Amino acid sequence: MSVAKRIVIEPVTRVEGHGKVVILLDENKKVISARLHIVEFRGFERFIQGRPFWEVPVLVQRLCGICPVSHHLAAAKAMDRIVGGENLTPTAEKIRRLMHYGQMYQSHALHFFHLASPDLLFGFDADVAIRNVIGVAGKYPALAVQAVLMRKYGQEIIKATAGKKIHGTGAIPGGVNKNLSIAERDVFLRDADQQMTWAQSAVKIAKDYTVANLAKLAPFGSFDSNHLSLVRADGAMDLYHGNLRAIDAEGKVIFDQVDYQSYVDFIAEEVRDWSYMKFPFIRSIGPEKGWYRVGPLARLNTAKFIDTPLAEAARKEFIAVTSGKPNNLTMAYHWARMIELVHAMEKIHALLNDKDLQGTDLVVKGERREVGIGLLEAPRGTLFHHYKVDKNDQVVSANLIVSTTNNNEPMNRAVAKVAQDHLQGVEITEGLLNHVEVAIRAYDPCLSCATHALGQMPMELTLVDYQGQILDRKSRG
Amino acid sequence: MSAKVAFTIDGKTVQGEQGQTILQAAALASIYIPHLCAMKGLSPWGSCRVCTVLVNGRPQAACTTPVAEGAVVENDTAELKDLRSSLVEMLFVEGNHYCMFCEKSGNCELQAMAYRLGILAMRHPYMFPVRTLDASHPDVMVELNRCILCARCIRASQELDGKHVFDFVGRGSHRHIGVNAATGAGGTNLKVTDKAAEACPVGSIVKKRVGFAVPIGQRLYDSKPIGSAIESGRAAKG
Numbered sequence: 132m133s134v135a136k137r138i139v140i141e142p143v144t145r146v147e148g149h150g151k152v153v154i155l156l157d158e159n160k161k162v163i164s165a166r167l168h169i170v171e172f173r174g175f176e177r178f179i180q181g182r183p184f185w186e187v188p189v190l191v192q193r194l195c196g197i198c199p200v201s202h203h204l205a206a207a208k209a210m211d212r213i214v215g216g217e218n219l220t221p222t223a224e225k226i227r228r229l230m231h232y233g234q235m236y237q238s239h240a241l242h243f244f245h246l247a248s249p250d251l252l253f254g255f256d257a258d259v260a261i262r263n264v265i266g267v268a269g270k271y272p273a274l275a276v277q278a279v280l281m282r283k284y285g286q287e288i289i290k291a292t293a294g295k296k297i298h299g300t301g302a303i304p305g306g307v308n309k310n311l312s313i314a315e316r317d318v319f320l321r322d323a324d325q326q327m328t329w330a331q332s333a334v335k336i337a338k339d340y341t342v343a344n345l346a347k348l349a350p351f352g353s354f355d356s357n358h359l360s361l362v363r364a365d366g367a368m369d370l371y372h373g374n375l376r377a378i379d380a381e382g383k384v385i386f387d388q389v390d391y392q393s394y395v396d397f398i399a400e401e402v403r404d405w406s407y408m409k410f411p412f413i414r415s416i417g418p419e420k421g422w423y424r425v426g427p428l429a430r431l432n433t434a435k436f437i438d439t440p441l442a443e444a445a446r447k448e449f450i451a452v453t454s455g456k457p458n459n460l461t462m463a464y465h466w467a468r469m470i471e472l473v474h475a476m477e478k479i480h481a482l483l484n485d486k487d488l489q490g491t492d493l494v495v496k497g498e499r500r501e502v503g504i505g506l507l508e509a510p511r512g513t514l515f516h517h518y519k520v521d522k523n524d525q526v527v528s529a530n531l532i533v534s535t536t537n538n539n540e541p542m543n544r545a546v547a548k549v550a551q552d553h554l555q556g557v558e559i560t561e562g563l564l565n566h567v568e569v570a571i572r573a574y575d576p577c578l579s580c581a582t583h584a585l586g587q588m589p590m591e592l593t594l595v596d597y598q599g600q601i602l603d604r605k606s607r608g
Numbered sequence: 609m610s611a612k613v614a615f616t617i618d619g620k621t622v623q624g625e626q627g628q629t630i631l632q633a634a635a636l637a638s639i640y641i642p643h644l645c646a647m648k649g650l651s652p653w654g655s656c657r658v659c660t661v662l663v664n665g666r667p668q669a670a671c672t673t674p675v676a677e678g679a680v681v682e683n684d685t686a687e688l689k690d691l692r693s694s695l696v697e698m699l700f701v702e703g704n705h706y707c708m709f710c711e712k713s714g715n716c717e718l719q720a721m722a723y724r725l726g727i728l729a730m731r732h733p734y735m736f737p738v739r740t741l742d743a744s745h746p747d748v749m750v751e752l753n754r755c756i757l758c759a760r761c762i763r764a765s766q767e768l769d770g771k772h773v774f775d776f777v778g779r780g781s782h783r784h785i786g787v788n789a790a791t792g793a794g795g796t797n798l799k800v801t802d803k804a805a806e807a808c809p810v811g812s813i814v815k816k817r818v819g820f821a822v823p824i825g826q827r828l829y830d831s832k833p834i835g836s837a838i839e840s841g842r843a844a845k846g
Contacts, residue, residue, distance in 0.1 A: 185818075185819030186709055294825060303819055525743050
């Protein structure tokens, strides 16, 4: 009988939510597989049962402190269906879009500068004592200030549209509860050019880094996969609304322009006994090979084009690296993310000049429904909210497939790949710990919303054999 | 015309009228005495005790104590503030008050009272009671998790609407608001236009599908603390 061994990494730092990585070894000390465990359970889907539907967009956004707007808007889109108000007024749709692009802008800035840039600027193996946001502030003070102000800009937009920077109330079933005043608008217009310049410099940092280190980054945690996102009817990237499109690793279309109200016919979720987090897959392909990636990388791969000029120019440079084929490099997520940062800022700028934002027609209603499904592209990927509401206006059931859940299998694959490449013997080295963290952070610094953690993060790595014997354990955080 | 009654609140002379409560006379004199179960237009009740003042040195509920000539009333003291804070904290811990997703946030008298009193944490342990939400009425939701047993809905229904939709059921810690139909609020003659549907100081009785229609920043207590209307004299005029 072969003797398998397991390596466990926990806690992973600069990842929101508590993660634990278990690496399983065979008797030859080769990596069999890696399992990224999200150790907490939150259960929002259960405890919103019985709550009135209009409360849900405000309640479920508490899943997360980084991207609450995504949950707020996805739930509001679902509740638009409940009240028959999915055809929003121009003002309502544009206010929501502004909120969403503000969210995308601040979250991408946070993800790249605060959470990921220490690895890129100092190297994956740099001392953890300096490889953090404080280290970045010390060595690159101008960049750190810029990162803070970019994040602030996005958060102020959220405040102006949702009422608060975190956990606001702006989107309500069938519309929004406020427009944007001229005075509020002018504050953002004043800084828009500066923000645009910074966004462009950010995409340059990501591009230059990725291109310069391509030989090292290309194999890092990488693997071929399917890609999924919403796209507009004409195939353009659309982060707020669209139809589902999935392609394989070569770019072949699996499905396209699927109305997400029928997503259950195309996407299923597999439960595995070792994880609270489910494993979604494309039904027509099956769980074995039907898993897919979501998020900035997937969106750059699925979109036929981007409808804003600067981001589109950046996209063309991005796809040139893979000669127009889908990019399957885990570490290309950061570059893709910064292209979206530019896109978000271009959209913000265009919206600020749109007089519809000062409109007063804020809410619509129509035929009442009992099922509401709302999808959007959250910063970390496609977000699914699905509710049933009874005739008394109470939520009967809910299913949330969050971005991290969609990326569950890819993150496991990325960790397994890194472990295969960097594990030496049966000892957890600093190098292994660092590399596993870097791979996870490319996807998602936010694990908590996926199983919906109670309490604080960090994460640990453990190496164990199949009989349960722990060979080594390292934790951090 | 009723006879004038002169007394003092925190040393300031107040001219009341015979038959008024201390709370009423104080409000007309632009002096705010914190209160929750008392509501203009409803009979005095005296259950929450948040309006407790010292009358000639003795604790009394200002909402049920009549004015008396020469009375010395203490209202704005550190000791009374601490007492009121403790009472309000008890209301918080004995219910399930989740302000973060409650649609009444910003318009809630209990929440506003906690802010006004400077409550940052509860000194009592949370009780996490199991309570029910009655959504059977087409236009009004009765959410007992947030109920503070002030009886404003009971009184409004009886005294202003001429109905008897709400009343207390149970005793002691089991006491709660009930409705006069076995099938829930939907089986009663409650209408969304009833005063009883508007009397709730918290998010316990709310109109359905209104939710978060009022944006943050424009809610009742977003810019001014509870009691400001009285202190500015607006309440006296109204």
